[in-house]
Amino acid sequence: MSTPLSPEQRGNLTLITGVIGADTHIVGNRILSMALEKEGFKVVALGALTPSEDFIKAAVETAADAILVSSLYGQGELDCRGFKDMCIEAGLEDILLYVGGNLVVGKQAWDDVEQRFVDMGFNRAFPPGTRTPDVVAMLDEDLYAKAKGAAA
């Protein structure tokens, strides 16, 4: 299967990554950032301990196409509350929003968790153990669709 986006197209797309809130778990996020960069995307990696407003400020200044929020310590639901509203407030109503990691505490059905984050305005949520190629494939698909939508 060929990817919908060429390396040149990916090079024109800017992604913001970071670990939200008081969360220091940087390893997974760094692996993801490196993988996305290797696949040709322009990546602005904000790293650990990133307040939600900093994701948005970075996205405004770099005219980013997507924000990928990581959360590993179980507080993701609290940290991500109002994230989409803040994006709209900053003029980023169309930006693609992903979230992934250990998003909630305890054993909860993934479908419920996913739905909760979709309801909060994230386009996609990813469970623990997601492989980077899967994220890349989703990004390709969503960003391609977005570009086509914008052209139409």
Added chain:
Amino acid sequence: MTAETALLIDFGSTYTKLRAIDLDAGTILGAGQGPSTVTSDVNVGLDAALCDLEKQLGVLPDFTHRLASSSAAGGLAMITVGLVKELTAEAARLAALGAGAKLIGAHAYKLTEKDAAAIAAQAPDILLLAGGTDGGNEETIRWNAEKLAAAKLGCPVIVAGNRVAADDVADTFRDAGIDVRICGNVMPEFNVLDVEPARAAIRDVFIERIVHAKGIDKAEARFDAVLMPTPAAVMEGARLLAEGSDAYPAQGPLIVVDVGGATTDIHSIADGEATEGGVIQYGLPEPYAKRTVEGDLGMRHNARTIVETVGLENFADESGFDAETIESFLAAIEADVERLPSNDDETRFDTALACAAVGRAMVRHAGRIEIKQSVTGPVTVQYGKDLTKIETVIGTGGVLVHGDAPDEILSAVLFDPAEAASLRPKRPKLMIDSAYALYAVGLLAGVAPDAALRFAHNNIAAAAANPKDEHHGHSPAA
């Protein structure tokens, strides 16, 4: 063979000041002063100052270099415009301050027509327009250019934003008949600061345009060049001292504190990276050569604000004066901002004011750490520059040079265990520049760096050894 000499001229807002320097010996030959006559004919003040200098020297030498700086007609007034307040808008602000500008406005995000009209009415000397990383947001810088062009901005514009939009933005200004030039982005990539191209562009515009606009070029046959705004000379001097020359070793990272009547300025030449392990650096990285200007901490024009900033009670405790006495001193200063202390109590009061101003200015300039709680335990986060390991702090300005307690005032920059989050210097050597040598060093840095440093080493002394009555130099920054 006659000695190499330099004539340094400062076209100030009150005085035209001259200094003649023996470059071989690294000493001051003499100083002269005349009125500031920039509003009529700059030559008149210069003639008076030269006459004054000639009286001291007997005969004027044939100067090897004749260099000038200017802070006349309000200094180099600038307005900066960027996108996100903490990102490109802040980068633009830092670039303008570092170039020695007097910042009269700093804007972020999209300007309204009203904003643009207000900016045009403020009539800055230069407007610095940033916004967007390279390849990032283009919309805002284009928008702001349209608004500013439509508002008939009357000053040159330097475009230091998203390079993708820069040419179009420049065309917008050009079409409106506005002088414009493009330089490198102040933030080419997210959180990467690159203020040097903007600073160089500001310097160029200053030399080409502002010197003419302020009428200083009427005397241009009489000096080689007006190199920079006066505050930039202090920064350049500090930079040369920190970095050294062929003949003089680098002094290493340092801080310069300049306490003036209207502002307290702090310069740091240091990368400011964390000196403790395990610290996470946060926010915009700050420039290696950073200048802050505290417009609310001037010894004369806002003495009251200094007291208010530290709190009347604290100030009373620290100074030993009661509230009533403090009020009477403040009233006396407000009635006459040219006032100099006339008795011991007034001198002590000035020392207390200076301590408070220097302390607050240093806290604002230095970085700080915060302890953040995370699930894995506390984490130390650093904002701004860590200056704890700085080894040299140089003080200048009237109250440090002419007052009776320069050590005490300069000690206000030091790290305070009670305010341990503020990353101020812990064990620096305190020096006093009683001859305003740094200013001269900055002007000479480009043409005679070795001589400039010889002069610096002869004239900047350890604070404790500072002879009180040494005031052969005239303040260039009045």
